[in-house]
Amino acid sequence: MTRLRARMPSRRQVLGAVVSLGAPLRAAAQPSWPARPVTVIVPLQPGSASDAAVRIVLEVMEVELGQSFAVKNVLGEAGRVGASLAARAAPDGHTLAALNNAIMTVLPSGASPTPFDPQRDFVPVGGIATIPTFLGVHASVPARTVPEFIAWARTRGGVATYASGGLGSPQHLATELFMVLADVTLRHVSYRGATEAAAELARGAVDSMFISQTLLLPHLGSGTIRLIGFGGARRSPAFPDVPTLAEQGVAGYDYASWIALFAPAATPEPILAALRAALRRALARPGVAERLARSGNEIWPVEAAALAATIRSDAARWRAVMRRTAITLY
Structure with a gap:
């Protein structure tokens, strides 16, 4: 009977095999990303x-x-x-x-x-x-500060209105937080998007709205919207003369x-x-x-x-x- 003697691989051959096997394993473990859009x-x-x-x-x-x-x-x-x-x-x-x-x-x-x-x-x-937000009121509202707006809204018995771009929108949430912290009631008027809501504020269909700078810009020169407060913790660099709501007595208000x-x-x-x-x-x-x-x-x-x-x-x-x-x- 002829016996076949197994030849032991050299150390270099073993290392080479390990390296060649390891490369596809690494590629499988860490696929290239992103591979598509x-x-x-x-x-x-x-x-x-x-x-x-x-x-x-x-x-x-x-x-x-x-x-x-x-x-x-x-x-x-x-x-x-x-x-x-x-x-x-x-x-x-x-x-x-x-x-x-x-x-x-x-x-x-x-x-x-x-x-x-x-x-x-x-x-x-x-x-x-x-996205910073401002409290804006229509020019017909007799308020130039947040305390004046709160006092005026309270005299309206819950019929003073605010606009939003829909339930759960930033305008809706900013106003809900405001009503809790300021202890005031406003009636919600919901629109199909914030752009429409801002246009309705400028038209005078609603009294107030928490409005972003983007939504405000198309109406800025018309004089129809008056900014009375800023929602952030610090004044906006774009409108430094508009004090924050917290500065005007709405303690803890900070919304963006x-x-x-x-x-x-x-x-x-x-x-x-x-x-x-x-x-x-x-x-x-x-x-x-x-x-x-x-x-x-x-x-x-x-x-x-x-x-x-x-x-x-x-x-x-x-x-x-x-x-x-x-x-x-x-």
């Missing part, structure tokens, strides 16, 4: 300040990552429909969501359950922008809508790291802050951990507001 679900009205901010930043991220980003506006139920769709997307980095504070902190604080959990179903990528980028939960960490780095570079690019400002936004380069903390603190505040008032969001 990325869809970003935006549950907000096309043409809104938040929508504009998302498009400005994604345009720069396309350059950073060498792949196209497509915005998909999915409307319905104050953002529930779009957010739910994004939460169910494959966590492969090719479907993301740009969500605002109303969707991530207010909806889940309401009485009706949401089909998604902001902290369980999404992972933060980073902040994009905030924000928009941020999120990925579905379980998105691999290497993809999240690449996304966060691309967003960081995009926001730091020369001219981006100025473009955001021209669209009525303020740049908000908040990192993922700080964004998660903001969501937790905002949600706690809105739960407290919900306990004091009955807000219908959709």
